[in-house]
Amino acid sequence: MSVDLSTVGEVLHISLDRAERRNALDIQHCRDLEQAVRNAGDSRAILLSGVGPSFCSGADFDVVTTVEFRTALYSMLDAITNCPVPTIVYAHGHAIGGGLQLALAADLRVAHPETVFAVPTARIGLAVDPWTITRLIHLAGGGPARSMLLTCDSLDAERGYQLGLIDRLGNSDDAMELAAHISRLAPLTMRYIKQAANESFDFVSTPEVRASFEACWSSNDMQEGLRARIEKRPARFEGS
Numbered sequence: 001m002s003v004d005l006s007t008v009g010e011v012l013h014i015s016l017d018r019a020e021r022r023n024a025l026d027i028q029h030c031r032d033l034e035q036a037v038r039n040a041g042d043s044r045a046i047l048l049s050g051v052g053p054s055f056c057s058g059a060d061f062d063v064v065t066t067v068e069f070r071t072a073l074y075s076m077l078d079a080i081t082n083c084p085v086p087t088i089v090y091a092h093g094h095a096i097g098g099g100l101q102l103a104l105a106a107d108l109r110v111a112h113p114e115t116v117f118a119v120p121t122a123r124i125g126l127a128v129d130p131w132t133i134t135r136l137i138h139l140a141g142g143g144p145a146r147s148m149l150l151t152c153d154s155l156d157a158e159r160g161y162q163l164g165l166i167d168r169l170g171n172s173d174d175a176m177e178l179a180a181h182i183s184r185l186a187p188l189t190m191r192y193i194k195q196a197a198n199e200s201f202d203f204v205s206t207p208e209v210r211a212s213f214e215a216c217w218s219s220n221d222m223q224e225g226l227r228a229r230i231e232k233r234p235a236r237f238e239g240s
Contacts, residue, residue, distance in 0.1 A: 113157050127213050
């Protein structure tokens with residue numbers, strides 16, 4: 001598997017283990033992570049982290065344009081969001097694109113002070129789904145979220161903490177301590193809080209927004225953005 005599993009007390013610790021690619025998500029990575037979350041068993045909290053220099057550098061560009069990858073990615077994010085037990089992400093290094101989506105899907109986020117978050121999809125012509133954009137606005141605030149998305153600028157952990165996107169600054173031990181603390185609290189209350197919090201999010205996507213999202217993934221601009229990235233040159237977008 002592309003994830004490592006360990007149990008500390010009643011905490012299931014899931015580690016992304018693809019350090020040679022900075023934990024870039026591919027289809028199998030997403031499926032393994034989803035399976036680990038859905039098979040959490042009697043765990044009362046889940047801690048998700050990454051091995052190596054970064055938490056998750058985003059999607060693997062070898063597969064990012066495939067329907068299979070998008071299906072695996074969003075199925076995995078749904079599993080994390082709707083998991084019946086609390087989920088905590090510990091981010092370090094970089095949480096870019098898919099890495100930020102993982103953090104957004106969790107209930108709580110702990111970040112190393114030097115962590116960097118970004119959603120640079122507009123540099124390539126890709127798009128994150130409407131849920132991701134709305135969730136980022138919900139957690140970080142409308143202005144900061146729009147700034148990240150429209151400028152492709154990164155957000156450091158300290159600023160993320162000030163905005164409320166990050167719940168705590170610390171290291172991996174701090175994240176495990178938080179997960180262990182949560183695992184000792186009343187599980188039925190935890191389940192209820194998660195359900196009520198998710199309902200309060202009340203995400204709705206219109207057909208027009210979904211059509212715009214799909215148009216990005218079938219555009220000439222996306223192909224140009226990917227070519228430009230490979231050729232290490234500025235992309236020349238035409239809006240088609």
